[in-house]
Amino acid sequence: MHYFKSVFFTLIVQGIITAACGDPLKVQAQSGQNVLLKCLGHTHYPIEAVKWLKPDLRSDHYVYFYREKRPVEYYQHEDFVGRVELRDPQMTDGDFSLILKNVTINDTGRYECEISYSNTERVKQAPSKLYCSFDLKVDEDPLKVQAKSGQNVLLKCLGPTHSPIEAVKWMKPDRRSDHYVFFYREKRPVEYYQHEDFVGRVELRDPQMTDGDFSLILKNVTINDTGRYDCEISYSNAKRVKHAPSKLYCSFELKVDEGPEGSGFASILQLEKHLILTVSIATVVILIVF
Structure with missing residues (x-):
């Protein structure tokens, strides 16, 4: 079966949910904007760790690292300290989306999210990993x-x-x-x-x-x-x-x-600095009934 590229899809088979991302989603932003990298996953399994990575950093440190129910700044790369946060720190409804603040041209590159789940005795069929991937391009235009x-x-x-x-x-x-x-x-x-x-x-x-x-x-x-x-x-x-x-x-x-002279504050033609650039991801759900 053929799936569109860059599509986040969910497959429900016999009650077991697996999730995957296709090719990296392309995201474009202007310098100074905040960017939302949208990653959605499972809601029914205990989370062991959330890792947002930027492979071209060539470092053991992360864009964002979460473990033992809290973010861990010790493992965070210095370029992202104070600049990233989860859209929903509680990860309600499986929302692992990352907000990257005040992007610059240096933030251009690949971003990957890896979510690890715990396989407890109570949840024997919990998936081990979930991945999302993005290619971010930041323009220098003012x-x-x-x-x-x-x-x-x-x-x-x-x-x-x-x-x-x-x-x-x-x-x-x-x-x-x-x-x-x-x-x-x-x-x-x-x-x-x-x-x-x-x-x-x-x-x-x-x-x-x-x-x-x-x-x-x-x-x-x-x-x-x-x-x-x-x-x-x-x-x-x-x-x-x-x-x-x-x-x-x-x-x-x-x-x-x-x-004629105006009054009040001027309007911004494109996007204000605080506006979050949201990546819309299509969702395809396939239900197989036996």
């Missing part, structure tokens, strides 16, 4: 934002929350200046390094940067604000946070239209 003259624009950038912040720099490369749109260091904004065009016109949505929110509000935009905006967050590698990331980037392409 997120496009469109606004009308007079509006306030929100450039939404989210990052890790578990690492100490050294500096936050919002830049506009076409200014050809050493000054910034917004500059933060030593736990405070520093206006000395701010470009004169943005003095009094920008602020962080959350000055405390709670939950890793580095989003910038640009007020009362004009056509002169059109252009590219980059955010660079530097983290301190404190001794107690050995795997703190060194940099995080978000990038936007802002286009401000002339005409």
Whole structure:
């Protein structure tokens, strides 16, 4: 019997459920987005371990590792610390889907999920393994934002929350200046390094940067604000946070239209930074009745 490629299918035979994935599902995202890698499995068997792997890391560490009813960061690769989580930490209804936050071009590659089940005496026919596989491609193109003259624009950038912040720099490369749109260091904004065009016109949505929110509000935009905006967050590698990331980037392409002045916040043309890119997986169920 022929099955479509890249299809997740479930086969129910005499009450025994087995699951498999075909060829790796292709996932495409833009830099800065959150990506959902959707993997569904069994709900009736005790889970021994959940392992999300990225084979090209060439490391014994994992993207995500779960064992003994809890995630184990000790076995997690440093590139993914603070950046991944299960969509449902309780794995209700067999949902092992992984959320990968704020992806960059370095996250491009193969991702595999391996779920191991326990064969207890009570559940003699529990399957030993379940696999899901994805090929992720991350584009570097900046997120496009469109606004009308007079509006306030929100450039939404989210990052890790578990690492100490050294500096936050919002830049506009076409200014050809050493000054910034917004500059933060030593736990405070520093206006000395701010470009004169943005003095009094920008602020962080959350000055405390709670939950890793580095989003910038640009007020009362004009056509002169059109252009590219980059955010660079530097983290301190404190001794107690050995795997703190060194940099995080978000990038936007802002286009401000002339005409009647707008009000409120601008709209984003494509997907906002916090939007999760969901991979839809078709499900084929075959019931064989004897």
